[in-house]
Amino acid sequence: MRPIIIANWKMNLGYRDSLKLAEDLVRAIPEAELYKKDVVVCPSASSLLIVAEMFKKHHIVMGAQDVFWREQGAFTGCESPKFLWEAGCRLAIIGHSERRQNLQETDAMVNQKIKAALVAGLAPILCVGETYEERAAGKTDNVIMGQTIKALSGIQLLANEQLVVAYEPVWVIGSGRPIEPEEAEHASRIIYQTLLDLFPLTIVQNNIRIVYGGSIDGSTVSDFTGLEYFGGFLVGGASLHAEEFASIIKQTE
Ligand code: PGA
Numbered sequence: 001m002r003p004i005i006i007a008n009w010k011m012n013l014g015y016r017d018s019l020k021l022a023e024d025l026v027r028a029i030p031e032a033e034l035y036k037k038d039v040v041v042c043p044s045a046s047s048l049l050i051v052a053e054m055f056k057k058h059h060i061v062m063g064a065q066d067v068f069w070r071e072q073g074a075f076t077g078c079e080s081p082k083f084l085w086e087a088g089c090r091l092a093i094i095g096h097s098e099r100r101q102n103l104q105e106t107d108a109m110v111n112q113k114i115k116a117a118l119v120a121g122l123a124p125i126l127c128v129g130e131t132y133e134e135r136a137a138g139k140t141d142n143v144i145m146g147q148t149i150k151a152l153s154g155i156q157l158l159a160n161e162q163l164v165v166a167y168e169p170v171w172v173i174g175s176g177r178p179i180e181p182e183e184a185e186h187a188s189r190i191i192y193q194t195l196l197d198l199f200p201l202t203i204v205q206n207n208i209r210i211v212y213g214g215s216i217d218g219s220t221v222s223d224f225t226g227l228e229y230f231g232g233f234l235v236g237g238a239s240l241h242a243e244e245f246a247s248i249i250k251q252t253e
Contacts, residue, residue: 003252004038004164004209004232006063006125007239008093011044018047019047022054024242033111034059038232040091040125041239043077054087061092066099067122070114074211081120091162093122093234097131097170107150114151123162126151126235128191131237140169141190148194157203165191166234167215174237178215181223188229189246218247225253 013021022041029039041052042063052062068078084092094117095110114124128147130140144229146163157163167187172179188210194206212224213234232252239245 001231002036002038002205004040005212005245005249005252006040006091006093006164006166006211006232006234007042008065008096008099008213008234008236009041009043009239010065010098010236011106012240013044013047015047015050017056018043018246019050020035021240021242022051023070025245026058027169028242028246028248029060031059036251037249039249041164042093046087048084055088061090062088064089064122065092065093065096065126066096067092067113067117067120067184069109069116071116071120081116081122085120085122089122091164092117092124093125093127093166095127095147096127097129097168097173101170103163107147110147111153111155114155118155118161123164125164125166125211127166127168127234129166129168129170129187129214130174135169135171138207140187144187144190145194148191149198152195152198155198157199157207159203159207161207163208164211164232165195165208166185166211166213167191168234172214176237178212178220178224181227184212184224185227185229188227192229218251220253221248225251 040061040063056182064084067081071082094113117124128144130143134143209231213230217238
């Protein structure tokens with residue numbers, strides 16, 4: 001499958017800075033890269049429309065940082081997957097650890113969000129990963145297996161639907177240092193095996209990509225590009241700099 005490189009701008013940029021970075025990205029990423037790789041940018045909700053306008057004539061795809069599980073109604077402050085699609089989003093990050101921690105998002109909520117995203121035509125980017133305490137207690141494998149199973153319970157992917165599972169060890173996000181590539185590879189194997197228990201082999205091979213996220217930048221990405229089950233990256237801090245993000249894209253095979 002084509003590699004996928006996802007920028008998660010988090011809550012870092014307002015409207016003007018988002019527009020500026022979107023412009024810089026269009027200049028920094030050669031068109032030829034976009035024919036071979038899927039490049040996704042997830043801005044804040046308040047900047048989606050302006051960024052969508054900027055990417056209209058380019059092959060950079062836009063994603064949302066979250067979705068709600070209902071399509072429409074009295075849900076103040078929530079973002080409808082259907083409306084996010086209308087705003088130009090084609091993917092949505094779901095279950096990011098910052099939402100699990102700050103907003104007490106549960107696996108059950110993540111599951112509902114994934115279902116709703118798929119109905120709206122958005123490809124979910126499911127985030128899973130262990131905290132430092134869970135890792136120290138030797139629970140990493142169980143945590144990522146459990147999160148993956150609960151998030152995807154009752155979901156059947158159709159041949160035209162895509163899913164991304166991002167392995168993001170919570171303790172390295174924003175730390176400036178990724179984990180050892182061998183540890184990441186072990187986690188990706190666990191996720192791959194879990195996916196094989198949930199979906200037919202052809203779906204796992206053709207419709208699902210596993211990516212790594214957690215302090216990836218232009219100087220560390222090459223340590224992770226050859227790993228067996230990874231097909232790309234979810235990038236936070238380093239995606240806020242156009243040249244740095246372009247360098248990550250260039251090095252991703
Ligand atoms: P980071 O963030 O690259 O800044 O560690 C990754 C993420 O949280 O998706």
